[in-house]
Amino acid sequence: MNMTSFTPHSSLPPTAGPATGTRFSPVDPLRLLRRHARLIGVVIVGSAVFGVVLWLLLRFYMPSYTSEVQLSVTGGVTDPYQTMQQEGGGLTQSHMELIEAFIQNQTIRLGSDDIVNEVLKRTAVRESAWFKSFAGGEDGRVNTRKAREDFKDRLSASPIRGSTYISVTFSAFDEQDPPIVLDQLIDVYLNKLALETDRESDSVRLTFVQERDRAERELKQIQDEMKLFAVQNDLPNLESRGHEATIAYQTLAEQIAALEVQLEAARDLYQSFLAMQQAGQTIQSSEVMAEIQKELPVAQRDEDIRRLKETRAVYIARFGENHRTVTEIDQRILASEDQKQKEIERLLRERQVVMLDQAKAAVDAIESQLAGLRQKLEETTTRMRDLNLLIEEYHRKEELAEAAAERRAKAEDLLNSVRIQTTRPDSTRVRMVLNPTEPELTFPRPEIVIPLSVVLLTGLVVGGLFLREMLDQRVRSPEDVRQLQGCELLGVLPDAAEDPSGQIRVEGAVEHNPTGLMAECFRQVRAALLAQMERRNLHSVMFVGAQAQAGTSVVVNNLAASLATNGKKVLVIDANLRRPAQHRLNNTNSAPGFVEVLAGTAGLEQAVVHVPSIDVDLLPVGQMDHGTPDLLEGAAFADLIRQLEGRYDLVLLDAPPALLTSEASMLAKHVDAVVIVVRAMADMRGMIHRMLRQFTDRKAVVLGVILNRVWSSAGGYFRRSYEEFYRYRQGDGRAQAQLAARASAMEQAASRR
Secondary structure (H helix, E strand, O other): EEEEEEEEOOOOOOOOOOOOOOOOOOHHHHHHHOOOOOHHHHHHHHHHHHHHHHHHHHHHHHHEEEEEEEEEEEEOOOOOOOOOOOOOOOHHHHHHHHHHHHHHHHHHHHHOOOHHHHHHHHHHHOOHHHHHOEEEOOOOEEEEHHHHHHHHHHEEEOOOOOEEEEEEEEOOOOHHHHHHHHHHHHHHHHHHHHHHHHHHHHHHHHHHHHHHHHHHHHHHHOOOOOHHHHHHHOHHHHHHHHHHHHHHHHHHHHHHHHHHHHHHHHHHHHHHHHHHHHHOOOOOOOHHHHHHHOOOOHHHHHHHHHHHHHHHHHHHHHHHHOOHHHHHHHHHHHHHHHHHHHHHHHHHHHHHHHHHHHHHHHHHEEEEEEEHHHHHHHHHHHHHHHHHHHHHHHHHHHHHHHHHHHHHHHHHHHHHHHHHHOOHHHHOEEEEEEEOOOOOOEEEOOHHHHHHHHHHHHHHHHHHHHHHHOOOOOOOHHHOOOOOOOEEEEEEHHHHHHOOOOOOOOOOOOOHOOOOOHHHHHHHHHHHHHHHHHHOOEEEEEEEOOOOOOHHHHHHHHHHHHHHHOOOOOEEOOOOOOOHHHHHHHOOOOOOOHHHHHOOOHHHHHHEEEEEOEEEEOOOOOOOHHHHHHHHHHHHHHHHHHHHHOOOOOOEEEEEOOOOOOHHHOOOOOOEEEEEEEEOOOOOOOHHHHHHHOOOOOOOOOEEEEEEOOOOOOOOHHHHHHHHHHHHHHOOOOOOHHOHHHHHHHHHHHHHO
């Protein structure tokens, strides 16, 4: 089985990009709630007990009793002869909107100053415990202003949704007061509403009386004018005269229309005769020609022609057509016919002149007749118009009289309606349908006080936990490392107590338990470190923590062992002049070391110690009494580092805390890279920021952060990954009881932390 292929925290890649720094730490709500589940449970139980105690105290010292009254609002009597007023029955949408507006107005009216002041004057209210509670001073007088303000605060009037009811409630600390106050309030309100309704009815009644009297006066005046008009204009014969004038007008109009047709025909005939005369043409109609033929000159020519034709026939019969006499007769016939034609044309011209004169005379006669008829028509029209104006004026007076009579009748009807409406018992728009109810304890309510106490107190505690968690500047998890700007996460090393296998010491974890969880975590760090250094061709790296107890020495020792198992030739330099630990971790002597090498009293072959158990070379500190931090700044130390980089694949330096000593800054001038070891739950983000700024102007490149001794939350992701790691290594059916017992112990340890 390939153990190195498993990554317990693969969701947190070691090369995660830098995140922008923030003053708030990220919070995992589920992890936080699991961690403080016991405390939250205690708070819930305690807040419930507190809620019960608070409810009892409020019940004894600050009770509030409430009584209710319900008022019904109707649309009023719209028909005075309606048999029964039904609430909301048969009302239009616009009428319902008016009722809703009226209800809104009345809810405001119930709490108005005039009604409240009137209620406070009632004896029953003044004798109540609520009203007497405002008595103060030596004279014991009641502060009416405060009582009025408190009255409005305790009074509530609101429409009941989906109905035409108004709910009115009043609350007081004495159980007997709410019904008394509400009873007086509704009595005052209904009395004022009745007075206002009566005043409105009187005002409406007066308006209708005035309208009736005004219509009566107008009617009498119009009737007098009609009588005078009838006398002055002979009203009985007025319509008959108008009828006669209409008939005469129609007769004249018909005659004029007929004459206009005749005139048009006569004008057309005259124009045709005139056009023929001007064109030199004669009339060729059969009637005219028949009359011309009867004229004496034409008739004589016809007779001569007839006799000549008879003579010609005799000569032809006797002598033939070619006889000279026949020819002469033919010539005489032609001459006679020519004379006849000339006579006809002369007669036609004479007849045309006569007909033109006759046509002109006919046109003149018709025009003269039309002029006379039109004058008569105009006179008839004027007379008819005058008669119609008189008739229309009389009819207008009749209409005015009818309108005045209708207004008088309508005003009288409205007066009767107002009288009936005001006397009907159901004319009141507002009436009480629910008398003051028995006072009910409305405050405090246990179903409100107790849950509210639990919610508020638990919310405060949980909010405080979240706030503390957000303001906590300690580096606790990989998410906190991401808050460090310009810093990458190389790996996560759990606390040894988190290992479900029972391995409680991290020293020598790679050497003694190479297949365990800790060794696997170091292999992951090794992979990330090698990737960074090989990509940049780096050979020496310094491991440094912010403060003591960061675990830097143990991390260096285990990483060196892991790198050696990967085939790397590794040298570890213990550069902690104050508290060296590498010789102790590897069971070797601390001297001679690099102090003696730098001093020239020992060579590298004498100072470097090979640790066969992990196949790593170690250069211990040496005799610390002779070593000072200044040794790290000299050229000798720089030459030593370059020499060692040429002999080994990797040179690891174990440096003292950067924020407590100056050696870390000195070492950073000579090494290629720096790795910061951060102890979870101990180092602050501000410390890491200061360390990063401290190394910005040094030769070394800050490769990233190793988060050491991480504790997983109860039931958290890391713990499940650790358990899954061992199940994967051992098989799902092995060591389940051991893992369960170990997981339970870790849960208890995590809750204590």
